[in-house]
Amino acid sequence: MLSTGLPQGTVPKLERPGPLRERVYDALLELITSRALRPGQHLVETELAGHLGVSRQPVREALQRLSTEGWVDLRPAQGAFVHEPTEEEADQLLVVRALLETEAARLAAGNASGRGIQRLKDLCAVGEDAVREDDVDAVVAANAAFHAEVMSQAGNAVLAELAAQVDQRVRWYYTPVARSRGMQSWEEHRELIDAVASQDEAAATRIMRAHTEHTRASYHERADRAEADA
Amino acid sequence: MLSTGLPQGTVPKLERPGPLRERVYDALLELITSRALRPGQHLVETELAGHLGVSRQPVREALQRLSTEGWVDLRPAQGAFVHEPTEEEADQLLVVRALLETEAARLAAGNASGRGIQRLKDLCAVGEDAVREDDVDAVVAANAAFHAEVMSQAGNAVLAELAAQVDQRVRWYYTPVARSRGMQSWEEHRELIDAVASQDEAAATRIMRAHTEHTRASYHERADRAEADA
DNA sequence: ACTCAGTAGACTGTAGACGATAGCCAAAAG
């Protein structure tokens, strides 16, 4: 056992660098999702390496991973290009996410625990507060936290991992909609909590399916509007 | 237009090596799934490189990718270890695969086309022939092909990609069961074809869910039996 | 038996070099 005599938390836990490839990965993902790197753009290894102050190797490993997760396309002997999203792919991602989230809700209802219900209620309250204060960023964050909690209570790590991947990509396509939509969906969250609390798997399934379907509809509304404008 | 005057196919089209990391990836995946590399085993980069006759770099990139797909665990500053499957994870994978396959069946029913139905019937016939001839390998292959065809007809690339990943991992845990199970499930395949042909999404969903549930049950039977033996 | 410094093995990252490949463009051939 450690017995340094120091109170916990006083030592700043000198920053562990962690594998460099991880940080490069994070940095690139941030650049892509923030659209600083635009879809279709050619990512030159040496440029990225120079820009980030590292050598080519960590960059290559990060690109490798980004490629398996669908963020960049790796063309042999040409290099990495930021993936270009399409309407079709966006819709497919929404379908899959809806499927995964719905299953998570069902499983969560099967595993309902008092503590878990309370956590969901707390997160819901946080979200509703944020709505009242018109703090869009906080609403979006609370919404993500709520869904993550449901996913966690489903108790299926494989499901959670896939959902996390899909979710992040959806969010990339979808950022503008999420902001307008987040403001109006908290009533459905309450209904879901009731269903989970009463261990009603059918109701949880139905509510989550409707919830995700609304999301998908609002995505399409927006896409159609954008198309009409053009 | 090409006009070499050469009849097609006479030129052997000298093999292009393709990126080395791909071949290393394929080789390692084969070694893992064939259990030549055992779960928990430490994969030393230099050893693999030497054994495969390549340098460390392609090995590292292959390991990177295997790690994102769950085949190996990458512990920082220690290296790569073949992922150790657990009963819990196997069950979670089966749940997720069932979910994805069921959705695929539903979508396929919505997209039913004459040509597609015919392809499914053909594959089904191939499988039944293999059963009659007691060719277990052919049965397993036909079963995989049938499910892949359903997935393809669902017309959702994202879904298909996730399913392919999950499916391969399931198969790793599951190989012995698949062999005994494959022999008895072709009647359900016929039922599924009927449901798809009549565009009955509800029936397709129900049948595929039952089908995957049977699979899961036989997995657990076997796991329980193995536990009882031990 | 326990502690702890030292050491070996392995990973992580850097640097430089070389051949291979795709895309482009100008010059030569028909």
Place this chain on the structure above:
DNA sequence: CTTTTGGCTATCGTCTACAGTCTACTGAGT
């Protein structure tokens, strides 16, 4: 004038070598 050829450039794919660092083990000393 059109097509083909050849060469040029940027970049990738790979290899080699080396330095830094982490982990786990070992063994002496208490």
